[in-house]
Amino acid sequence: MAKKKLINRTWQPEFECMDRKSLARLQLERLQSVAAYCYQRVSHYRKQMDAAGVKPDDIRKLEDVRKLPFTSKADLRDNYPFGLFAVPKKEVVRVHSSSGTTGNPTVVGYTRKDLETWSDLCARFITSAGVTDEDTAQIAFGYGLFTGGFGLHYGMERVGARVIPASSGNTRRQIKIMQDFGTTALVCTPSYALYIGDTIREIGLTPEELDLNIGLFGAEPWSEQMRVKVEAGLDIHATDNYGLSEVIGPGFSGECYRKDGMHVQEDHFLAELVDPETLEPVDPDSDRPAELVITTLTKEAFPMLRYRTRDLTRLITEPCSCGRTTMRMAKLSGRTDDMLIIRGMNIFPSQVESVLLEADHVEPHYLIVVDRVNSMDRLEIQVEVSETLFHDEMRRLREHHLTLQRAIESTLGLSVELKLVEPRTLPRSEGKAKRVIDKRDI
Numbered sequence: 001m002a003k004k005k006l007i008n009r010t011w012q013p014e015f016e017c018m019d020r021k022s023l024a025r026l027q028l029e030r031l032q033s034v035a036a037y038c039y040q041r042v043s044h045y046r047k048q049m050d051a052a053g054v055k056p057d058d059i060r061k062l063e064d065v066r067k068l069p070f071t072s073k074a075d076l077r078d079n080y081p082f083g084l085f086a087v088p089k090k091e092v093v094r095v096h097s098s099s100g101t102t103g104n105p106t107v108v109g110y111t112r113k114d115l116e117t118w119s120d121l122c123a124r125f126i127t128s129a130g131v132t133d134e135d136t137a138q139i140a141f142g143y144g145l146f147t148g149g150f151g152l153h154y155g156m157e158r159v160g161a162r163v164i165p166a167s168s169g170n171t172r173r174q175i176k177i178m179q180d181f182g183t184t185a186l187v188c189t190p191s192y193a194l195y196i197g198d199t200i201r202e203i204g205l206t207p208e209e210l211d212l213n214i215g216l217f218g219a220e221p222w223s224e225q226m227r228v229k230v231e232a233g234l235d236i237h238a239t240d241n242y243g244l245s246e247v248i249g250p251g252f253s254g255e256c257y258r259k260d261g262m263h264v265q266e267d268h269f270l271a272e273l274v275d276p277e278t279l280e281p282v283d284p285d286s287d288r289p290a291e292l293v294i295t296t297l298t299k300e301a302f303p304m305l306r307y308r309t310r311d312l313t314r315l316i317t318e319p320c321s322c323g324r325t326t327m328r329m330a331k332l333s334g335r336t337d338d339m340l341i342i343r344g345m346n347i348f349p350s351q352v353e354s355v356l357l358e359a360d361h362v363e364p365h366y367l368i369v370v371d372r373v374n375s376m377d378r379l380e381i382q383v384e385v386s387e388t389l390f391h392d393e394m395r396r397l398r399e400h401h402l403t404l405q406r407a408i409e410s411t412l413g414l415s416v417e418l419k420l421v422e423p424r425t426l427p428r429s430e431g432k433a434k435r436v437i438d439k440r441d442i
């Protein structure tokens with residue numbers, strides 16, 4: 001069957017196609033008000049701004065954003081759970097969360113207006129990718145504390161698409177739903193899309209027998225080569241979208257049907273690039289990927305000043321041929337920390353380490369091996385056991401294996417393959433310990 005052509009539709013052209021001068025004026029106005037809002041309402045920001053000797057009135061031009069202090073994941077952790085919220089708890093109508101480096105996860109909140117904004121922003125990139133109210137959208141992201149499921153769900157509803165909240169997993173059932181309900185737009189991680197494509201063939205179907213036409217994929221890194229594979233595997237147009245829970249979730253940026261960089265929703269966010277070492281500004285359009293720093297311009301419950309995303313990217317200022325005037329963000333080229341994204345879930349090696357340090361009979365010598373087997377991420381954790389356990393009976397070893405595996409899985413929220421290895425068999429390093437081997441080809 002010939003696929004529908006993707007066409008250009010704008011959803012809020014008054015903002016998405018705004019002339020750059022008016023956009024800069026709007027951004028400045030909003031930056032000034034968010035700086036004052038944070039200063040008045042969040043003691044953490046007030047303390048940080050006082051320490052930096054900056055007052056909201058010092059923000060007179062857009063570049064003055066650089067006077068504001070950075071915010072990092074550690075600030076969220078230190079203010080766990082609600083310390084950075086800028087509204088009374090009663091005004092918070094939704095809470096989401098994602099993993100932190102150790103200990104506490106990061107918690108984010110939304111007022112009713114924030115949820116409206118979030119739906120609008122998702123609706124924009126969904127529309128720009130080519131989805132309309134003619135589409136049937138299957139959301140195969142997990143629904144829960146992760147922002148992917150709900151964000152895309154409400155955005156799709158706003159566009160008027162028929163939404164199937166399939167949630168993630170149970171791949172054969174996903175495919176049956178696609179067949180029976182006539183899914184045209186698939187929403188999930190790119191690696192899951194690849195896996196669905198493989199499974200379609202495995203059960204003797206071809207993607208041409210389905211109505212799928214567009215994919216909206218995000219939440220993890222993927223390359224242009226992977227796009228080619230996903231598009232061929234499902235016979236669709238595959239688009240990329242990016243976001244992070246600290247900032248809103250999906251909705252920060254997304255690709256239009258041109259598939260040439262993700263449009264940053266600049267009327268709601270101020271994007272900066274900095275050198276992750278010196279923290280000096282890096283020009284957009286510079287060839288060198290730099291760390292993306294984001295200030296939210298309109299959020300009520302959980303405003304963010306200069307959040308260091310740790311994501312490395314480039315910004316493209318050249319106008320897009322779709323007619324939108326917003327800057328575009330290139331595919332991510334890496335992170336400045338050791339966060340791994342496995343099946344769409346963020347994990348840090350330090351989380352594994354914290355479990356090991358509390359467990360009996362294991363040494364804190366471990367190796368995390370990530371691989372992609374049949375398009376699915378596989379997480380293996382090798383841990384050295386103590387001499388005593390190693391010489392102990394099989395039954396006790398098995399019990400320890402099970403207890404430790406459960407503890408790691410409950411901390412990470414992911415299934416893992418745990419391998420207990422003999423004492424002193426994992427490689428030791430003389431410098432920075434190498435804890436992760438990522439064999440995935442993405």
Ligand code: DLL
Nearest residue numbers: 098148218219220221241242243244245249250332
């Ligand atoms: O992953 C939000 C999201 C959900 C975005 C669904 C798009 C679609 P977190 O769980 O907080 O939020 O993880 C955020 O995931 O800092 C990036 O490192 C990575 N990430 C998100 N989108 C992309 C993408 C959601 N399109 C972290 N490409 C971010 C590469 C991505 N990495």
